[in-house]
Amino acid sequence: SQTIxxxxxxxxQPVGSPLSLECTVEGTSNPNLYWYRQAAGRGLQxxxxxxxxxxxxxxxxxxxxxxxxxxxxxILSSKKLLLSDSGFYLCAWIRTDFLYGYTFGSGTRxxxx
Amino acid sequence: GQQLNQxxxxxxxxxxxxxxxxCTSSSIFNTWxxxxxxxxxxxxxxxxxxxxxxxxSNGRLTAQFGITRKDSFLNxxxxxxxxxxxxxxxxxxxxxxxxxxxxxxxxxxxxxxxHP
Numbered sequence: 001s002q003t004i005x006x007x008x009x010x011x012x013q014p015v016g017s018p019l020s021l022e023c024t025v026e027g028t029s030n031p032n033l034y035w036y037r038q039a040a041g042r043g044l045q046x047x048x049x050x051x052x053x054x055x056x057x058x059x060x061x062x063x064x065x066x067x068x069x070x071x072x073x074x075i076l077s078s079k080k081l082l083l084s085d086s087g088f089y090l091c092a093w094i095r096t097d098f099l100y101g102y103t104f105g106s107g108t109r110x111x112x113x
Numbered sequence: 114g115q116q117l118n119q120x121x122x123x124x125x126x127x128x129x130x131x132x133x134x135x136c137t138s139s140s141i142f143n144t145w146x147x148x149x150x151x152x153x154x155x156x157x158x159x160x161x162x163x164x165x166x167x168x169x170s171n172g173r174l175t176a177q178f179g180i181t182r183k184d185s186f187l188n189x190x191x192x193x194x195x196x197x198x199x200x201x202x203x204x205x206x207x208x209x210x211x212x213x214x215x216x217x218x219x220x221x222x223x224x225x226x227x228h229p
Contacts (some may be wrong), residue, residue, distance in 0.1 A: 104155035
């Protein structure tokens with residue numbers, strides 16, 4: 001069966017520090033991968049998506065970047081965090097044929113202080 | 114960006130009551146999904162709908178894909194305390210070239226509170 005792993009679960013980082021959140025999917029190949037941010041427990045905003053290794057599409061301009069160095073690995077990064085980067089970050093995947101819906105990771109709660 | 118209008122925003126009900134929530138969109142989707150999110154967790158898929166008019170059940174949950182492909186509803190029958198959480202509708206299209214191709218659009222969520 002397919003599983004999605006996301007870590008760390010919580011993170012407290014000072015303003016100006018770098019960020020690296022990792023997401024990996026097991027049990028499938030060539031998934032479409034997504035990073036979402038959720039503010040205040042409502043409304044998920046799509047940040048990045050990837051349809052293959054090295055292919056990244058950005059949905060909103062921001063202080064973050066994403067990379068996909070391997071087929072089932074998706075990384076969210078920042079060189080210098082801002083207070084406004086705080087939030088709940090979720091990774092998700094779906095099959096390339098878009099069947100069976102999106103599966104989400106358990107999320108990372110990021111607090112920038 | 115695109116958003117779905119989900120209502121109500123919150124519900125406070127007694128255990129045993131039925132619940133109904135819905136989503137509408139100005140755009141057509143060919144797939145509708147309903148998720149439940151517990152505090153501090155990622156959303157978990159409850160029901161997926163792939164065809165206009167489709168009515169699908171999952172235990173006490175029933176969801177329908179509107180015939181216009183611009184709306185969907187979710188019903189929960191005989192609510193129990195563990196039904197509390199945030200319920201999200203979401204839609205996407207699988208038609209290549211469409212602006213929402215493969216990209217999930219979410220409603221703002223319905224916060225459900227169930228009193229024992």
